[in-house]
Amino acid sequence: MSITAAIIAKDLRELRRDRRVVVMALLVLALALTALVTAYARISAYEADRAATIVADRVTWEGQGERNPHSAAHFSKWAFKPLTAQAVLDPGITAFAGSAVWMEAHNRNPAVARPIDDQTVILPSGDFSLAWVLQVLMPLLVAVIAASSVARERERGTLRLMLASGARSEALVKAKLASVGVVTLALGGAVSVIGAVAAAGAGPFDPVRLGLWMLAYGGFLSVVAAVAVAVSLRARSSGQALMILAGLWLFAVVLTPRAAASVAEAAAPTPTAERFWADVAAAKAAYPSPFADGMEAFGAKVMAQYGVNRLEDLPVSFGGLQLEEDERLGNLVYDRQFSALFAIYEQQRAALRWANLASPLPALQNISMALSGTDMPHQIAFQQQAERRRRAVVTQLNTDLIRNGAGADFDYLAKPGLWAEVEDFAFEPPSLGETLASLWADALILLAWLAGAMVLALRSARRLNEAG
Structure with a gap:
């Protein structure tokens, strides 16, 4: 144990004296801090704008005066997606996903107002954030730290001396893993703590x-450290180890996620917006409209329901009933079409998981985005809840027309008090349990990578016996 502790102390002292490592570590910390400040400012500005817009939307909505309820349903309201505090850690797909939904009658509108439309500079590997620093830059720093952990000892001849002094190869490898791991987790921990303060x-x-979230990144960086030490154990020189690790970084961190996204899109192609909405229109046209070809049958059904022989004798607004029936038929179409679209997104996520055979990064990215509330399931939850609120508002307005517009139909004007009764949209993000239930596969993949990396490093200990 004394020899192992001495090795760890020696490695840490050498790393502290290595100006390259110190400069890179300070650069990573500076970039992480910059990313957090940028994200904090962006989220604070967004939330301030969202709050002000909700107030303005409410004032406009309640200031309509006397109006037909269905006209108000077309005038509509907006649903705005809030950003969680932890979005400062990982923005996920936030920049590419719409943040506002217009909740109007008859139409299920897509989410609009994508932040990416206002950006002038886009990083090729993702949005500049703390997650980007930990996913892209930290593995490179770990490669520099670990490349010479064993290979340089072999070059100097000190490896033979360590083994001759009584240090077992397995204990020496564990000491190297500990020294690289301490530095890696210390840097990653410092960055994460700064992120936690920013999130708070x-x-x-x-x-x-x-x-x-911090535990997942700890696991990922542990995988990187173990693989890096294993490479250093097998490399003939520190230069060769660094070259191999740089290649692995390029393959696993830069190329694999991009290639996986292309493969996932090819495996489950997303329909174009034009094609999707054309299919929606065709499906809606296939239903008998209560305003056109299906009006006679619908009218007969309504008269039978109310026990009258003429539409004029109905105690309710026939126009309001037509509107509500049209909404019902349209909702059937929207449910089917959007369920198929969301199923494609899930198929793409499943296809992306195959990329974890080449890199643990896709699994980490899924976990990171999900725990930050910025992944596709959270975006879908927002759109689904906005749609439920839209339907509730439209039904509320149609019900007022049905009850109070008998004989007047679309000439009926509701009192302004009706608008005050309509509640604003409030997003309820998926619970922690729901989020974790969707992440079990990614968590198992990350654990499998960690176990495999540790086994690889420990099995590489036999290379030490060939030193000299």
Whole structure:
């Protein structure tokens, strides 16, 4: 144990004296801090704008005066997606996903107002964030730290001396893993703690989610450290180890995620917007409209329901009933078409998991985005909840027309008090349990990578016996 502790102390002292490592570590910390400040400012500005827009939308909505309820349903309201405090850690797909949905009658509108449309500079590997620093830059720093952990000892001849002094090869490898791991986790921990402070300042956050987020990155960086030490154990020189690790970084961190995204899109192609909405229109046209070809049958059904022989004798607004029936038929189409679209997204996520055979990064990215509330399931939850609110608002307005517009139909004007009764949209993000239920496969993949990397490093200990 004394020899192992001495090796760890020696490695840490050498790393502290290595100006390359110190400069790279300071650069990573500076970039992480910059990313957090940028994200904090962006989220704070977004949330301030969202709050102000909700107030303005409410004022406009309640200021309509006397109006036909269905005209108000077309005038409509907006649903705005909030950003969680932990979005400062990983923006995920936020820049590419719409943040507002117009909830109007008859139409299920897509989410609009994508932040990416306003950006002038886009990083080729992802949005500049703390997650980007930990996923892209930290593995490169670990490669520099670990490349010479064993290979340089072999070059200097000190490896033979360590083994001759009584240090077992397995214990020496564990010491090297510990020294690289201490530095890696210390840097990653410092960055994560800064991120936690930023998240706390951005608003209410879930400490359990934050803890799991940090644990996932700890596991990922442990995989990187173990693989890097294994390469250093097998390389003939520190230069060769660094070259191999740089190639692995390029393959696993830069190329694999991009290639996986292309493969996932090819495996489950997303329909174009034009094709999707054309299919929606065709499906809606296939239903008998209560305003056109299906009007006679619908009218007969309504008269039978109310026990009258003429539409004029109905105690309710026939126009309001037509509108509600049209909404019902349209909702059937929207449910089917959007369910198929969301199923394609899920198929793409499943296809992306195959990329974990080449790199643990896709699994980490899924976990990171999910725990930050910025992945596709959270975006789908927002759109689904906005649609439910749209239907509730339209039904509320149609019901007022049905009850109070008998004989007047579209000439009926509701009192302004009706608008005050319509509630604003409030997003309820998926619970932690729901989020974790969708991440079990990614968590198992990351654990499998960690176990495999540790086994690889420990089995590489036999290479030490060939030293000299």
